[in-house]
Amino acid sequence: MPILSVENLSKSFGGLAAVSHVNMTLESQELVGLIGPNGAGKTTIFNLLTGVYTPTSGTITFAPNGEVYEIQGMRPHQIANLGIARTFQNIRLFKDMTVIDNVLISMHSQLSSSIASSLFRTSKFYNSEREMRKEALEYLSIFNLDKKPKVLAKNLPYGEQRHLEIVRALASKPSLILLDEPAAGMNQSETSHLSATIRRLKNEFGLTILLIEHDMSLVMELCERIYVLDYGMLISQGLPNEIKTDKRVIEAYLGEDAARDIETGGES
Amino acid sequence: MDVPRTVFTKRNLVWLAVCLSIYFLVFFLRSYGILGNYHEITIAQICINIMLAVSLNLIVGFTGQFSLGHAGFMSIGAYATSLALRSRPDTIGFLIGITIGSVLALVVGVIIGIPTLRLRGDYLGIATLGMAEIIRVVFLNLKITNGAAGLMGTFRAANWTWLYLLTVMAVLAINNFVNSSHGRACISIREDETASEAMGVNTTAYKIIAFAFGAFFAGAAGGLYSSYFYFIKPDLFGFLKSIDMLVIVVLGGLGSITGTIISAILLSLLTTILQDFSSVRMIVYSVILVIIMLFRPQGLMGTVEISHVIDKFARKDKEDANTVS
Amino acid sequence: MFLQQIVNGISLGSIYALMALGYTMVYGIIRLINFAHGDVFMLGAFIGFALSTRFSFSFFPALLMSMAACAAIGMGIERIAYRPLRESSRIAALITAIGVSLFIEYTMMYFVGARVRAYTPLLPSSIYTFRGVIFSFQQIVIIATTVALMLLLNFIVLKTKRGKAMRAVAADMDAAQLMGIDINKTISFTFLLGSALAGAAGVLVGIYYNSINPLMGSMLGMKAFIAAVFGGIGSIPGAMLGGLGIGIIETMVAGYANSMYRDAAVFLFLIIILIIKPTGLLGSSSGEKV
DSSP states (O other): OOSEEEEEEEEEETTEEEEEEEEEEEOTTOEEEEEOSTTSSHHHHHHHHTTSSOOSEEEEEEOGGGOOEEOTTOOHHHHHHHTEEEOOSSOOOOTTSBHHHHHHHHHHHHHOOOHHHHHTTOHHHHHHHHHHHHHHHHHHHTTTGGGOTTSBGGGSOHHHHHHHHHHHHHTTOOSEEEEESTTTTOOHHHHHHHHHHHHHHHHHHTOEEEEEOSOHHHHHHHOSEEEEEETTEEEEEEOHHHHHHOHHHHHHHHOHHHHHHHHTTTOO | OOOOSSSOOHHHHHHHHHHHHHHHHHHHHHHTTSSOHHHHHHHHHHHHHHHHHHHHHIIIIISOOOOSOHHHHHHHHHHHHHHHHHHSOSHHHHHHHHHHHHHHHHHHHHHHHHHHTTSOHHHHHHHHHHHHHHHHHHHHHOTTTTGGGOBOOSOOOOOHHHHHHHHHHHHHHHHHHHTSHHHHHHHHHHHOHHHHHHTTOOHHHHHHHHHHHHHHHHHHHHHHHHHHHOOBOGGGGSHHHHHHHHHHHHHHOTTOHHHHHHHHHHHHHHHHHHGGGTTTHHHHHHHHHHHHHHHOTTTTTTTOOHHHHHHHHHHHHHHHHHHHO | OHHHHHHHHHHHHHHHHHHHHHHHHHHHHHOOOOTTHHHHHHHHHHHHHHHHHHSOOOHHHHHHHHHHHHHHHHHHHIIIIIGGGTTSOHHHHHHHHHHHHHHHHHHHHHHHOSOOEEOOOOSOOOEEEETTEEEEHHHHHHHHHHHHHHHHHHHHHHHSHHHHHHHHHHHOHHHHHHTTOOHHHHHHHHHHHHHHHHHHHHHHHHHHHSEEOTTHHHHHHHHHHHHHHHHOTTOHHHHHHHHHHHHHHHHHHHHHSOGGGHHHHHHHHHHHHHHHOTTOSSOOOOOOOO
16 A cells, blocks of 8 residues: 555645646655646645645545555644654744754654643653653754754754754654755755765655655656646656656646757757 | 753752742841832732733743733633632632632633634734723623722732742743743744644644633732732723733743843833822833834843853853863 | 614714724735824824814814824824834834824823813704604714715825835835835825824714713724724725724614623624634735745
8 A cells, every 4th residue: 555645636726726636646665756847736735745735625645554544634733743744845944943942843742741741840851851852863963963953943054954854854753754845055065965865864764755856867866756747737757767758748847849849859 | 951850950959049038038028127018019010910921921922822912811810819809808718719710711711712813913913802802891791890890809818928929830830831842832833833733733732722821820910919909990901901911021022931020020110110100101101112112122131031141151151161271 | 773873883984994994004014003093093183173172173174184184193103113113023013003002192191181072063963864864964974074085095095106106015015115116105105194094083083972082092993903804904995894894883782782892892793703704804815825
């Protein structure tokens, strides 16, 4: 059974279809790319998968560790607690909180002690707090952020903010993680480092990853399978090599004329 | 970064000592007559304002939910305590009244919070303002609360000991809540509600918890008020009272408990001083308000706590010592 | 009886609508609940009062001069108290607005005292009856003045260059600035329009209730703001509609139920509206981009 299956998913805003009749499946521990031109509806799909939007129609089935949940219509925090974590295209860290507190938020629903033991500062409170901090530092060490746990998130350089978003998502112990343009704004060497880390995360944590990215070389290098979206509809899917040569994909990205030019070798 | 194993750390023991010395200092100054009744009124006002403002800061400053109706919760505690003291004018009656009042305020907080906390920003502010007005109008029209004329007290149960004890307890409870995983969840809602939900925080639940918790302590503050100042009437708990509390919170710094305490003390003293110039009191108050906002809009402390500052200095001393050696 | 309440509600509601316009325009453009707006309205009532009693002006000159004076006061408040805070937190701006409001109320109280003054009858108190419904001449003037001012406002906002600039700034301040619109001037102009309408409402309310006092602005202002929220904040037709709605609800509750509960009813109604449709009747939703 695939870990995520999306059937006939549609979402419209006031009559405008942002996503229509999308079908997708992700097998466990797969690394899948979701690409498409700007405004194709990629982030809308992420928002549907994480419960920020309620689908107009269609089903989303999430099946981690042998359990099966229909998650469309669930609240975002419920979905998150079932094991879907995400990052945001336009970084959404808790800016005025420290680096470690950002990570601790994600661990909140698993490890925290009760309100009463927090109020009365029982030893249970101190134990859970200590355990959470230790674990948070371990997660932070993935991106070498464990050296600055007390820095405010807003004071981190841009690249590290993107890293912290990934750490924060990881700390909720997800089985599926959705990365929304993790390489946006990064230079060549940062991107290749990121690519290595994403692969490492997948293997180390046994994660399933769905990735939105505009950097085609990263997508082609990293992803095992790719879905292509245009105007809210899936126009193609397949292996990176198939996608590269798919006429519809080239059309979507470059326009029909350019696609014809490429096909005819620029003779016209 | 190190998390202690128990509550009995050196730092906490120092705080305990500070709290106890403040208590005994005022206690002895009172019994030797250095602090008179006039001063005690000011002290009572300070304690009550601290409770009100710290509990409001939990809602507005930490959780980021705009409330303009905190006086409504205060009035619930005040009326409950006053009524309890009527049927039993002693300390037991006071404790029963203040407990019922606080719990009632908490319950009303939950009932009000569930529908209104879905609103954001100014809309929430106006809705909470409306709720407080409705509570006021209810007290204005109930027979048991004696309408616009209000209730006279029967027994002054709240003395320095109760005022101080309850204030310290409220501040401690809110401080402990804020500095826990649950408090972090609340702060994350203030920072970015969407991201907070995506990380698995049940934002609705935490907004309601913060709101109800704040209402509980506002109710307790109301109970102290009615038993100390004797006389209550619905007009005391109008929009202006809620604004007073909000001003303390904003002046102290949204998200700083220490700042709130300092500004509660300063503003209560200011009110006392201005009492002698009653005709220009509100004019001076409003001018000071505007000037502070124009020159220090982030409040006295921002989001910084005094304990952070002390920690920083302590660490610095250590580092300096290291470099010397 | 029912029609009578409607007529009374509409005349009260038109005053709310005039004030609600000021709230809604200012909120639409700088996202500030201008708490001082109710007090500008109160000043308008007092200016009208002074002009008619001291200098025995008649209705129209008093109305126009009060509007002009309030427009100047409103612009002055924006310039001195709000403009320096445009970049700081919304809550700081809000506290400032409350500070300005208290300042105006209590300065006025200091000079004129807290006592309630009876408004000089600026208009003849003749009464007309039509199918059992009583219209007073005053009600007719209130409604007519409101309609005229609203038509004028609509013209300014929709047809003039300044009005278009206002709408542009309300829609997107940064983009408007890039298009060469002078933001400061436009915001000043918004305060000018809103405060002038508040001045008119002040004179009209003096006529309607026949009494004024320095604290009258806070509750009336609050209800006018509720009218703006009810109609959909930022929407000019919404403010008009909301004002009328609140006026009618208030007179209905006062007429059929207990008049003690009429303020509470308005608030309860607001909360219900906010929960059902948080953007108000005609407000557009601007969902957050994730």
